[in-house]
Ligand SMILES: Nc1ncnc2c1ncn2[C@@H]1O[C@H](COP(=O)(O)OP(=O)(O)O)[C@@H](O)[C@H]1O
């Protein structure tokens with residue numbers, strides 16, 4: 139429960155051709171700069187395949203959904219492939235409702251996501 | 257989080273000479289009959305060594321503490337040995353404050369408790 | 375008549391601070407659990423409570439520090455009902471569902487997901503301007519799917 | 520003046536139902552976390568909130584279904600402050616700490632652990648009868664140990 143913090147800790151990690159953005163904390167409008175920075179860094183390093191790893195307990199709200207979609211829009215312009223893992227069943231349902239899953243597949247685990255992206 | 261239920265599910269399990277009372281749910285005044293029943297059943301079966309296994313997430317309140325102490329009082333009269341496991345650091349502190357730990361040792365795991373009782 | 379008339383309603387009053395919707399979410403989760411709402415619907419409830427509460431803070435109360443958000447939780451055999459009240463003037467427009475395809479093409483800004491979630495997760499919702507001032511949204515999550 | 524005067528206070532009003540103290544505990548945990556109380560002190564806070572709330576329901580309100588328990592959470596740089604108000608007449612006696620040795624010997628009934636926990640976990644507590652009716656207990660958990 140990293141509730142108090144209005145920002146995220148994001149670690150970049152390479153697994154083969156896939157760059158994992160390991161995102162700690164809630165995904166809200168406050169995540170915009172941390173997520174934008176991490177994404178830019180990964181892209182500058184030439185990442186063509188990205189995996190957004192979100193904590194299962196993360197609180198994701200409408201502001202966070204907007205931030206994620208903005209990242210996805212950028213990946214589409216750059217022809218990067220993106221997948222998502224870690225989210226709960228509830229947010230899988232929501233990502234589906236909103237249409238996020240049209241642009242990024244959601245996987246049960248990092249392993250399955252990396253496999254699918256590779 | 258078994259919050260709604262005002263009662264407990266308690267399984268009796270023998271491990272060598274130790275009878276484990278595996279207690280699911282919160283420990284409150286509402287636990288009196290379930291816990292009393294399980295304790296009587298174990299005693300009727302001749303249990304001389306008891307381990308109260310409480311869920312780490314259990315909510316234990318002052319009413320539940322009173323219920324536990326009443327069980328401990330009975331074990332003393334019957335010359336049974338009792339240990340406790342499963343509780344969080346917070347409730348370890350409280351059991352210590354209240355004096356429960358003078359009559360029942362608290363262990364980090366079922367294994368350590370069974371070992372110590374045997 | 376305030377929604378809190380029932381003998382089992384819970385009321386909570388929050389300061390206008392983003393992040394404090396977490397308190398309302400926690401309240402709603404425990405209230406719903408105590409009243410038998412299934413776990414997956416509790417998740418839906420938490421989300422719509424969070425969205426209605428942050429909307430009340432940001433749009434209704436316009437971020438004013440001295441404004442408050444009041445929330446009532448009620449339970450009936452049919453549904454959990456949540457009412458979120460702010461001190462604002464309510465909706466000035468209707469808002470269509472955001473279109474993710476258009477957003478991805480930069481033809482639409484990524485807003486409107488809060489109401490979208492409420493519209494799609496609540497089994498019923500309605501808002502209205504109050505004669506005594508302020509605005510409230512009432513939302514229900516049905517006990518049976 | 521009600522304790523809710525501060526701009527960051529949270530208020531919650533509960534029906535007189537045993538079990539609903541869980542809602543107050545959840546509120547207190549999130550409120551305290553948002554205001555930087557360390558995790559072990561949050562556990563202390565949850566316990567004293569639970570005990571004061573059930574006491575308010577049982578002893579203060581005497582279990583009356585139409586009575587309410589009101590709880591305020593406030594944060595200062597020094598402490599988290601919680602005030603629990605009931606509609607009763609307050610303490611009619613003082614209560615010594617329960618003596619577990621005597622309880623084990625059946626020379627004392629196992630009661631009084633609620634106040635014992637409040638006394639031992641809170642860094643400060645005080646109760647008073649209110650001129651307008653009702654009774655309240657104020658408790659503080661210090662930010663620094
Ligand atoms: N409580 C409210 N009071 C007034 N207007 C509101 C309220 N809630 C929502 N709105 C209006 O509805 C619009 C859409 O809200 P929402 O879907 O949450 O998206 P966003 O917050 O991204 O704008 C807001 O921009 C605002 O104009």
Ligand SMILES: Nc1ncnc2c1ncn2[C@@H]1O[C@H](COP(=O)(O)OP(=O)(O)O)[C@@H](O)[C@H]1O
Nearest residue numbers: 574575578579609610614630631632633634635
């Ligand atoms: N809010 C209250 N109003 C009136 N009396 C109270 C209140 N809280 C506690 N008391 C009194 O203090 C006594 C001790 O309370 P407590 O330590 O919680 O133990 P118990 O609930 O087991 O009696 C109660 O029996 C009651 O007489």
